[in-house]
Amino acid sequence: MDNDGLVARRLIEAAARSGASLIAETAAAVSGWAVLVDPGTGAVYSSPDRAAGWGISAAARADGAAARSGDAGGGSYTTVRQVVGAALVVHAGPEVSARRAELVTRTTAGLLEVRARRAEELTSAEMRLHAVVTRLLLRGETGLAAEVIGAPASHATVYRLSGGADPQAAYQAVWRALLPTGARQDAPTLITLLDGELIVVALHDAARDDGRILRLIARSAERHGLLGGVADPAPLGMLAAAFTEAGQARAGAAVGRRLVPAAGLGDRALLRIIPPDRLAAWASSLLGPLTPPQRQALEGWLRTGSVGATAGMLGISRGTVRSRLRTAGERLGGLDTPLALARLSLALRAPAAGPVESAASAGAGPSAALPTELVDTGEARRWAAELTEPLDTPQRIALRVWLSHLGSVAPAAGELGLHRTTLRRWLEEIGRLLDVDLSSATVRADLCLALETLAGPDDSPGALPRRGGRTYQRSGAL
Numbered sequence: 001m002d003n004d005g006l007v008a009r010r011l012i013e014a015a016a017r018s019g020a021s022l023i024a025e026t027a028a029a030v031s032g033w034a035v036l037v038d039p040g041t042g043a044v045y046s047s048p049d050r051a052a053g054w055g056i057s058a059a060a061r062a063d064g065a066a067a068r069s070g071d072a073g074g075g076s077y078t079t080v081r082q083v084v085g086a087a088l089v090v091h092a093g094p095e096v097s098a099r100r101a102e103l104v105t106r107t108t109a110g111l112l113e114v115r116a117r118r119a120e121e122l123t124s125a126e127m128r129l130h131a132v133v134t135r136l137l138l139r140g141e142t143g144l145a146a147e148v149i150g151a152p153a154s155h156a157t158v159y160r161l162s163g164g165a166d167p168q169a170a171y172q173a174v175w176r177a178l179l180p181t182g183a184r185q186d187a188p189t190l191i192t193l194l195d196g197e198l199i200v201v202a203l204h205d206a207a208r209d210d211g212r213i214l215r216l217i218a219r220s221a222e223r224h225g226l227l228g229g230v231a232d233p234a235p236l237g238m239l240a241a242a243f244t245e246a247g248q249a250r251a252g253a254a255v256g257r258r259l260v261p262a263a264g265l266g267d268r269a270l271l272r273i274i275p276p277d278r279l280a281a282w283a284s285s286l287l288g289p290l291t292p293p294q295r296q297a298l299e300g301w302l303r304t305g306s307v308g309a310t311a312g313m314l315g316i317s318r319g320t321v322r323s324r325l326r327t328a329g330e331r332l333g334g335l336d337t338p339l340a341l342a343r344l345s346l347a348l349r350a351p352a353a354g355p356v357e358s359a360a361s362a363g364a365g366p367s368a369a370l371p372t373e374l375v376d377t378g379e380a381r382r383w384a385a386e387l388t389e390p391l392d393t394p395q396r397i398a399l400r401v402w403l404s405h406l407g408s409v410a411p412a413a414g415e416l417g418l419h420r421t422t423l424r425r426w427l428e429e430i431g432r433l434l435d436v437d438l439s440s441a442t443v444r445a446d447l448c449l450a451l452e453t454l455a456g457p458d459d460s461p462g463a464l465p466r467r468g469g470r471t472y473q474r475s476g477a478l
Contacts, residue, residue, distance in 0.1 A: 007100075008107055015111040020045045022115075026108045027051075030101050031093030035059075036112070038086045038177070051091070059087035077101045083109045084116035085176070127175070131192040134201055138243055140315050142236040153188060153203035155235055159217055159259075160246040161198040161228035170224040171198050177220050178213065189213060198226065199243075204233070218259045227253035231262045232349060232442055234303070237296055240313040241303035245440070252437060262440060265387075270346060270446050273383050274374045282374055283350035286343065289331040297324035299348045302341065302441055338403045338448050345445035346371050372453045384450035390433040394464055398426050400451045401461060403444060416461050 002010075007029050014025035019036065026034040027047040035046045035055025043052035062080040077098055078091045088109050092101035129148070136145040137156070146153075164170045171193045178189055178200070190201040202213040214230065221228055229249025231242035245262040252260045271279070287295060300310035301321065311318045329335040332344070372380035388396060402412040402423070413423040431438045438444065451459075 004100075004103060007104060011104070011107050011111060015115060019112070019115060020047075022108060022111060023047050026090060026104055029104045030090055030096050032091040032096070034091070034108070035089045036086055037089060044086065054091070055087075055089040058089045058091075062087065079105045081105055081109045083112045086112075088112065123175075127192070130190045131194070134190050134192045134194065134199055137190075137201065137236060137239045140237065140240065140313060142239075145236070149188060149190075149203075153205060153236070155204055155233050156239055156242065157202045157204070157213070157233045158231045158239065158242040158246045159198075159200040159202070159213075159228055160243070160250050161200070161217070161221060161226040161259075162196065162250065163227045164225040167193065167196055167198065170220075170226055173224055174198060174200070174217065174220045177216050198228075201239070203236075214259075221258040226258060228259045229253060229262060230259060235296075235299070237314070238299055238303060241300060241309075244304065244309075248437065248439065262437075262442065265436065265443060265446055268383075268387050268446075269442075270371060270383065270449060271349060273379060274371065276350075278374050279346075279350045279371070282371065283347035286332075286347045290328055294324045294328040294331075295348075297321050298328050298335075298344065301325060302345050302348065305441060338406055338444075339452060341406075342445040342448040343371060345441060346449070349442070372449055380453055384453040387446065387450045388434070388454065391430060393459075395426065395430055395433075396451060396454075397459055397461060397464055398423065399430055399447065400455070400459060402427060403448045403451070407438075407444065416464065 011022065011025055011029065014021040023034050023036055023045040024047040033046075033048060033051035033054065035051055035058075036044045037055050037059040038044050039059075042056055046052040046055060058078055058080055077096075078089065079101060081088045081090075088105065090101065090105045090108070092098075092104075133145050133148050136142075136148070161170075161174075171191075175191050178191055188203040190199075190203070192199050200213070200217060217228070217230075220226065227250060229246040229251070231245040231249065234242035242262075249260045249262040290298065296314060297310060297320075300313055301307065304310055304313070307318050307321050307325075311321045314321070325335065332340070334340055335344075372384065375383075391399065398412075398416055398418070401415050402409070405412040405415070409420050409423055409427075413420045416423065418426070427438060434447075436443045436447075438447075
């Protein structure tokens with residue numbers, strides 16, 4: 001067994017690297033496991049990973065006090081020590097003496113205190129840095145922001161929260177939850193208070209984040225009475241559009257549903273049922289003809305629905321945006337149909353294809369007119385039917401016609417034989433039944449694809465019941 005001096009030196013060297021390294025070295029030093037537990041967010045670091053639940057349970061039993069317990073047969077010890085607002089839980093193996101276990105636990109706790117004091121010295125400056133980088137990203141200065149933070153992330157998920165009795169206290173609490181004192185997480189996350197709003201920007205690669213940030217923010221929102229919205233993951237260049245989406249989603253938040261996704265579909269989204277490799281290959285094939293500037297303009301336009309907003313976001317003229325969109329339309333075969341826009345919306349949200357992957361090898365060539373053709377026909381129809389299940393036939397027809405007119409009420413009402421006010425009322429009820437925001441481009445895209453997947457010869461305005469030349473609704477309908 002190593003002597004005490006060597007063990008202490010290894011712990012110090014690990015603490016100099018990171019909090020995760022320190023906890024891993026602690027577990028190795030006692031031939032057991034170690035967990036740092038935050039009372040608000042759960043396991044911050046755990047070694048091995050499977051020990052997280054054990055550590056949380058031991059910390060809960062200690063209830064904020066120092067505690068020590070041994071196995072009935074002796075020779076195995078679990079120690080809980082309170083440190084920097086968290087609980088350090090160390091479980092020693094049976095061959096490790098109680099003295100060695102206590103030495104390791106005490107040394108680790110001391111090193112965590114040192115890391116915490118150092119972190120507190122940097123917190124104020126770090127908070128200011130987060131605010132500056134967030135503003136840079138919102139202004140489209142992605143290159144400068146990346147230089148400042150030194151993160152290789154290409155995408156981000158934006159959260160916007162407000163409300164609560166004390167926004168500053170909520171900000172401090174969320175900061176501690178996401179970036180626990182003395183135990184900074186490796187994943188880059190920006191947290192700032194901007195014009196009274198709490199903004200969290202979780203940076204990650206092209207794949208969606210692992211959900212850790214979402215779970216932590218959801219718990220913090222519930223605890224501090226916050227209401228928030230979360231945008232779909234977006235490239236860093238589209239952060240301003242994602243910021244707007246998160247704000248729109250927040251409008252639908254309420255007690256009992258404090259964090260609302262911008263898409264409003266969650267597990268009902270089409271992305272959830274298509275194999276990622278097949279979806280990535282199909283998207284790469286579809287978007288292949290576009291240059292990066294054309295793709296960026298297209299994504300900005302699809303997200304905002306506005307040439308002017310896209311121009312402002314990208315820092316280019318409206319004429320340049322229109323020119324890029326016109327060229328993109330020529331290369332893609334047109335941008336004037338809802339189905340084409342729905343396909344592009346899904347393709348732009350797809351994960352990046354691997355370096356050796358191709359559409360042909362994944363069985364997802366451009367011949368797939370509908371993204372739902374990338375999965376089994378039965379599965380696609382089940383997805384579409386479940387998504388639109390709350391709607392009756394007249395509602396599905398009305399929604400499909402409205403989407404075919406790119407969300408314009410007047411021409412859709414004319415084709416349906418409805419007054420515009422009546423159609424607006426129908427659409428409000430459809431949104432309520434589906435529990436979605438019909439102003440969301442992502443929602444519209446998935447609904448368009450679902451309705452096209454289910455469409456039959458009777459799904460047309462001519463199939464609607466009429467009286468005196470005007471469309472009417474059945475008894476008990478809208």
